[in-house]
Amino acid sequence: MAYTNYDQQYDDEQGGNLSEGTRCPECDGHLQTEGGETACLSCGLLLDEYRYDHGATPRSYADSETDREHVGAPLTETRHDRGISTAIGRTRDSNGGFLTARKRRQLRRLRREHSRGLFASTAERNLATALSEIARLTSALELPRSAREVASRVYREAQARSLIPGRSIEEMAAASVYAACRCSAISRSVVEIASYSHVSESAVYARYRVLNKELELEAAPPRPEETLTRVASTLEIADDVRARAGELISALRAVKAGSGCNPAGIAAGCLYVAVCEFSQSITQHEIAAAAGVTAVTLRARAEDLKQVEPKTTESSLGDCGYDRPST
Incomplete structure (x- = not known):
């Protein structure tokens, strides 16, 4: 052919x-x-x-299903200008060639004027500072991009409701990150967020209460399974021990034995009983510290498990040398 x-x-x-x-x-x-x-x-x-498609890919937006248009990259809540910004070059042109000295001086003047007009108001400048702090916290906590978007959206709503004046930007930014974790079902405690922030734990929780009340956040109560996964990963506990602890949590939930208790304490108590069943050399204080609770709370939740599986719990705790606290 x-x-x-x-x-x-x-x-x-x-x-x-x-x-x-x-x-x-x-x-x-x-x-x-x-x-x-x-x-x-x-x-x-x-x-x-010919694999290159030079044509536009039109799409319909939620507010107009019939008006199909192509406008480039989507907007983002993580930037103060929602991602619509201009970058002025320095030494090279669009073809990669070096610019003349006169052109470089001109671009330097343009960059100076552009930086002066970058923020239209003080509120917008403060918003940029807060979004930078949110980006730093989410990166330090290794949170997904979606959590950063939610935290930025929460802070924007708080600014629109005039909740920022009179309060620290760092505190509101940290509270927004914690609110994003609660709304996204991500296991992060106030202690963890405060450790990476420049504010105290009480300040973060106080600002979160303001956000939760004024914005009516859809924050689900924390579940023990979330803390269990985090603690087991921190202490490098085997999967079979983690699975057994999950079964104990489900058994407690079935009889409503842990109602009203701290979910982190429930996770710590169930994990400790599971560790004792598999004869793992992990102490109460190590599990309690990783879960953010005290050893007293851990032992109290371990006692609650005796209502569900008394024989298994008694033998497992006995093998670990656990003494029942005196009443």
């Missing part, structure tokens, strides 16, 4: 290349371009392929 080179041209309406001729060189059939490939409709001969 002979192959012949043909001059090609791009068709904006069809989104691909079309041959100047409209006939197949093999069977004289009609040609069709679809998906970047030009092929014969009769014999299927592939004449050319």
Whole structure:
């Protein structure tokens, strides 16, 4: 089979290349371009392929299902200008060539004026500071990008409700990160967030209460399973021990034995009993410190497990040398 080179041209309406001729060189059939490939409709001969799509990809937005348009990258809540910004170059042009000294001086003046007009008001400047603090906290806590978006949205809503004046930007930013974790079901405690922030634990929790009350956040109560996963990963506990602790948590929930108790304490108590069942060398204080509770709380939740599985719990705690606290 002979192959012949043909001059090609791009068709904006069809989104691909079309041959100047409209006939197949093999069977004289009609040609069709679809998906970047030009092929014969009769014999299927592939004449050319063009993988670059120069056409726009229109989409419909939620507020208008019929108005399809293409406007570039989506907006983001993590930037004070929602991602619509301008970057002015320094030493090279768009082709990679070096700029002249006169052009560099001109760009330097443009950058200076651009930086002066970057913020339209003091509130916008404070917003940029808060979003930078949120970005730092989410990065230090290794939170996903979605949590950063939620935290930025919470802070923007708080600023729109005039909740920021009179309160520290760092405190409100840390509280927004904690609110994002609660709304996204991510296991992060106030202690962890305060350790990476420049504010105290009480200040973070106080600002979170303000956000939760004024913004009516959809924050679900924390679940023991979230703390269990985090603590088990921190202490490098085996998967079978972690699974057993999850079964104990489910058993407690079934009889409502841990109602009203700290979820972190429930997770710590169940994990300690599971560790004792598998004869792991992990102390109460290590598990309690990783969960953010005291050893007294851990022992109290371990006692609650005796209502569910008395024989297993008694033997497991006895093997670990656990003495029942005196009443």
